[in-house]
Amino acid sequence: MSRRLRLVYASAVVLAAAAAATGAAALVLWAIGASPAATFAVILTGPLQDRFGASEILVRAVPLTLVALGIAVSFRSGILNIGAEGQMQVGILACAAVALAFPGLPRPALLPLCLLAGAAGGALWGGVAGVLRARLGVNEILSTVMLNYIAAQLYTFLLRGPMIDPDELMTGSGTPQSMRLPRAAWLDRLVPGTRLHSGLLLALVLAALVWLLLWRTTLGFRMRAAGAGSKAARYAGIPVERSLVVAMLIAGGFAGLAGSVEVTGVHHRAIEAISAGYGFAGIVVALFGGLHPAGIVPAAVFFGLLLVGADMTQRSAGVPANMVLVLQGVIILAIVSAKTYLDDPYARERMARLLRRAGLLAPPPAAEGEAEP
Amino acid sequence: MRRGEALALVGENGAGKSTLMNILAGLYQPDGGRILVNGAPVHFRTPADAFDRGVGMVHQDFMLVPSMTVAENVALGLRHLHGRLRLDLAEARRRVVEVAEHHELPVDPDTHVWQLSVGEQQRVELVKTLCLGAQLLILDEPTSALTPQETDDLLERLKRMTAEVSVIFISHKLNEVKALSDRVTILRHGAVVFNGTTADHSTSELAALMTGHEVVLPRNQGGGEAGRPVLAVRGLRVRGDRGHLALDGLDLELRAGEILGLAGVSGNGQRELADALAGLRPVEAGSVRLDGEELAGAGPGRIIARGMGYIPEDRHHEGIVPGFSVRENLVLKDFAAAPFSRGGLLRPAEIERNARHLRERFDVRCSSLGVATGALSGGNIQKVILARELARRPRALVAVYPTRGVDMGAEEFIHNQLLALRREGAGILLVSEELEEIMNLSDRVAVIYRGRILDVLPSREATRERLGLLMAGVAA
Numbered sequence: 001m002s003r004r005l006r007l008v009y010a011s012a013v014v015l016a017a018a019a020a021a022t023g024a025a026a027l028v029l030w031a032i033g034a035s036p037a038a039t040f041a042v043i044l045t046g047p048l049q050d051r052f053g054a055s056e057i058l059v060r061a062v063p064l065t066l067v068a069l070g071i072a073v074s075f076r077s078g079i080l081n082i083g084a085e086g087q088m089q090v091g092i093l094a095c096a097a098v099a100l101a102f103p104g105l106p107r108p109a110l111l112p113l114c115l116l117a118g119a120a121g122g123a124l125w126g127g128v129a130g131v132l133r134a135r136l137g138v139n140e141i142l143s144t145v146m147l148n149y150i151a152a153q154l155y156t157f158l159l160r161g162p163m164i165d166p167d168e169l170m171t172g173s174g175t176p177q178s179m180r181l182p183r184a185a186w187l188d189r190l191v192p193g194t195r196l197h198s199g200l201l202l203a204l205v206l207a208a209l210v211w212l213l214l215w216r217t218t219l220g221f222r223m224r225a226a227g228a229g230s231k232a233a234r235y236a237g238i239p240v241e242r243s244l245v246v247a248m249l250i251a252g253g254f255a256g257l258a259g260s261v262e263v264t265g266v267h268h269r270a271i272e273a274i275s276a277g278y279g280f281a282g283i284v285v286a287l288f289g290g291l292h293p294a295g296i297v298p299a300a301v302f303f304g305l306l307l308v309g310a311d312m313t314q315r316s317a318g319v320p321a322n323m324v325l326v327l328q329g330v331i332i333l334a335i336v337s338a339k340t341y342l343d344d345p346y347a348r349e350r351m352a353r354l355l356r357r358a359g360l361l362a363p364p365p366a367a368e369g370e371a372e373p
Numbered sequence: 374m375r376r377g378e379a380l381a382l383v384g385e386n387g388a389g390k391s392t393l394m395n396i397l398a399g400l401y402q403p404d405g406g407r408i409l410v411n412g413a414p415v416h417f418r419t420p421a422d423a424f425d426r427g428v429g430m431v432h433q434d435f436m437l438v439p440s441m442t443v444a445e446n447v448a449l450g451l452r453h454l455h456g457r458l459r460l461d462l463a464e465a466r467r468r469v470v471e472v473a474e475h476h477e478l479p480v481d482p483d484t485h486v487w488q489l490s491v492g493e494q495q496r497v498e499l500v501k502t503l504c505l506g507a508q509l510l511i512l513d514e515p516t517s518a519l520t521p522q523e524t525d526d527l528l529e530r531l532k533r534m535t536a537e538v539s540v541i542f543i544s545h546k547l548n549e550v551k552a553l554s555d556r557v558t559i560l561r562h563g564a565v566v567f568n569g570t571t572a573d574h575s576t577s578e579l580a581a582l583m584t585g586h587e588v589v590l591p592r593n594q595g596g597g598e599a600g601r602p603v604l605a606v607r608g609l610r611v612r613g614d615r616g617h618l619a620l621d622g623l624d625l626e627l628r629a630g631e632i633l634g635l636a637g638v639s640g641n642g643q644r645e646l647a648d649a650l651a652g653l654r655p656v657e658a659g660s661v662r663l664d665g666e667e668l669a670g671a672g673p674g675r676i677i678a679r680g681m682g683y684i685p686e687d688r689h690h691e692g693i694v695p696g697f698s699v700r701e702n703l704v705l706k707d708f709a710a711a712p713f714s715r716g717g718l719l720r721p722a723e724i725e726r727n728a729r730h731l732r733e734r735f736d737v738r739c740s741s742l743g744v745a746t747g748a749l750s751g752g753n754i755q756k757v758i759l760a761r762e763l764a765r766r767p768r769a770l771v772a773v774y775p776t777r778g779v780d781m782g783a784e785e786f787i788h789n790q791l792l793a794l795r796r797e798g799a800g801i802l803l804v805s806e807e808l809e810e811i812m813n814l815s816d817r818v819a820v821i822y823r824g825r826i827l828d829v830l831p832s833r834e835a836t837r838e839r840l841g842l843l844m845a846g847v848a849a
Contacts, residue, residue: 218709218717225705229694235653235685236705237674371494 017338022363042307067282070254073259077247078227082146085279086151093258094121122256164256197265381554399423429507492523600629609659634815682767695747752783
């Protein structure tokens with residue numbers, strides 16, 4: 001296929017996927033009596049109408065990027081980490097606990113300490129799965145999902161019990177949330193009047209560092225070799241088990257950091273549902289971004305747009321909040337299917353052959369000299 | 374291709390043999406040209422189309438479901454037995470027994486495939502293909518995974534089958550081509566370069582036609598004095614995968630500047646010995662000394678660092694990381710050392726330079742150094758492994774079946790490289806099932822039998838007959 005044709009083919013696949021997603025979503029929206037056209041307009045353009053909406057996209061993109069970077073490290077190292085959600089929650093707890101335990105520390109000491117504590121908490125949670133896999137061969141999908149459950153209950157327990165804001169008990173409202181963190185533990189706001197915080201810069205710097213780690217260091221080489229061919233890596237003298245543990249520590253650390261950034265940058269206290277499914281959406285972002293930092297950052301921004309746009313539909317188009325999750329699911333399925341299809345060279349060849357047979361495409365140059373009997 | 378004929382299809386790696394056969398079997402689609410079956414043009418869109426016309430293929434990697442029984446595997450393809458809800462397994466079983474008896478291919482229809490040896494699985498593949506009604510059997514390198522005994526057995530059975538079915542047989546091994554086929558077709562770079570009667574041409578003529586030049590497999594001319602012992606193995610005890618003692622008090626001495634051939638029927642401990650020497654299998658007892666340093670029980674990393682080279686048996690999964698580029702695989706053992714990294718940071722320019730140099734020196738044919746190594750042909754993958762191991766200038770090299778499944782051109786190249794390494798003073802342990810390879814290259818030949826070295830012969834005394842007796846466990 002020529003380059004131009006390939007481009008046409010790619011656009012056709014993307015259009016078909018978009019049409020399928022739109023069709024399925026429209027059907028669902030129509031069934032609940034909402035206007036599909038208005039809803040789509042809101043999702044895709046609503047967030048871009050003003051500065052606040054645009055900044056919210058980036059606010060969502062920050063934790064998505066951080067989680068996805070960790071996922072990329074673990075998946076590249078051959079360990080399918082589904083536990084970012086739990087690692088995030090443990091990270092949030094550790095970060096908030098440190099901030100509340102040392103309220104008197106000056107900002108240059110407290111803020112880094114909080115972020116590090118969050119990363120360490122996530123790394124600990126991820127490391128458990130890593131060690132179980134390396135030492136005992138426990139399937140990491142199983143262990144990370146189970147650790148998610150434990151983390152979720154631990155999180156709820158601490159926020160309703162030991163870590164609950166005393167004010168909540170006094171006023172009797174009992175909202176499960178921690179005390180507000182001291183100001184010294186807050187990330188800077190980048191744009192006044194928005195929630196955009198300096199975690200964005202941190203995420204971008206770390207994206208570059210992850211690229212450096214995976215493709216420019218011996219540690220990254222080891223992890224990628226163990227992931228891409230564990231047997232050959234072992235034969236080449238690479239300690240595969242150790243690199244699995246390191247990969248899970250890094251992946252958990254990134255998820256924990258994502259949680260800490262969310263706490264210190266956006267909410268300033270640990271609240272329920274703070275992780276907001278970022279731990280799972282981050283997996284999709286990582287895969288959609290090709291497990292590569294250069295793909296993950298734009299993918300995170302795009303998913304940020306979808307998340308913010310979907311939130312807006314509730315207000316602007318009268319679509320209930322839970323509907324939004326359905327739409328997200330449909331869109332993600334369509335995108336991932338289209339990407340898988342585009343990455344498959346056989347599918348492309350098959351299409352070329354079909355077109356050729358239908359006479360819509362000239363035969364390939366190699367066959368041109370052949371005489372038809 | 375005529376009815377009741379055995380046609381051998383030969384050619385170097387990448388000549389297009391498998392592509393051609395996959396088109397005949399309906400797996401690939403042609404861009405142009407025609408296929409005629411019994412004079413009528415056909416178009417196979419799927420393997421089922423091909424089976425309907427009586428064309429069936431047995432692939433190099435078997436297409437069997439390991440957790441199913443033989444009869445169940447065959448039933449998968451017998452679509453007319455698939456009722457709406459019910460599968461007529463009894464009928465499938467009956468067909469298996471009938472075909473197996475008719476063609477003298479003993480298989481037990483109720484065994485699970487994972488319990489069968491490679492040779493038995495091959496018979497199941499044959500029975501399956503025949504049950505599906507194949508009149509023309511395509512066999513893609515059917516002997517590449519078989520032991521010499523199994524190979525002889527298979528060739529014998531195939532010969533008998535040609536009374537009823539036609540066979541196209543893809544092979545690198547010209548002695549098998551001579552033994553089985555009536556006619557031979559040679560492919561080079563995707564075109565037929567030769568068509569002729571097998572009996573009229575010698576193997577060396579065929580080899581020359583295949584590669585386009587005269588192939589002379591090199592021989593070890595001897596010379597050079599036997600040096601100091603570089604690798605000394607004493608009383609080695611190692612367990613195999615099933616927990617039995619695969620090596621039971623094995624003694625072996627490898628000297629500098631020699632090639633020691635290790636002959637034996639596969640499954641007598643070769644694999645366990647090679648793995649144990651590389652530190653990949655726990656050593657229960659005994660000692661392994663490399664230049665006097667005790668390495669029994671050391672990990673692979675330390676053993677590699679001490680100058681042990683290893684060309685493993687399974688080149689696709691043990692020798693290379695298939696998804697890594699050629700460039701990366703060439704430094705798989707040395708990326709953490711100078712000059713390829715400094716202070717934990719890789720140095721891409723040095724890695725690239727190394728790859729360019731080795732590609733040239735070892736004639737690795739790849740479109741670019743960034744291409745995934747797993748996409749290369751078997752012979753080229755082996756050259757990548759050889760390049761990496763030899764560039765490290767090993768003191769001792771363990772080479773396990775280094776030329777299995779590669780074409781004659783690559784075999785010649787690999788043999789020359791091993792001889793060159795020997796001249797440089799390294800000790801080489803050559804594990805092979807091909808007696809000819811062992812006799813051509815070795816200074817001494819050790820025969821392994823049931824986890825022990827039965828005898829070590831100087832190469833001039835290692836005749837095919839003596840080795841054959843020893844391999845069967847008959848000590849002189």
